[in-house]
Amino acid sequence: MAIKTIKRAKKRECEECVKIGSGWVHLRTCQTCGVTLCCDSSPNRHASKHARAAGHPVVVSAEPGEQWLYCFVDDAFTEY
């Protein structure tokens, strides 16, 4: 994992859930393309679907006060 600059959520919402009128639990921001999507505790799990579909393995938590990265490929959390 070579992350130098953390991409932050532009908006505090899941782009995909907003489109379909659904809700989410927590938000994650993709470190490859910067999209913000919902976590695996959410009904639609958009962040992990995006990671697999797009091949973008690393997200950060978009929750206030949380400072960690997660890699779907390695199943590894890293604090920063």
Ligand SMILES: [Zn+2]
């Ligand atoms: Zn979502």
Ligand SMILES: [Zn+2]
């Ligand atoms: Zn992405």
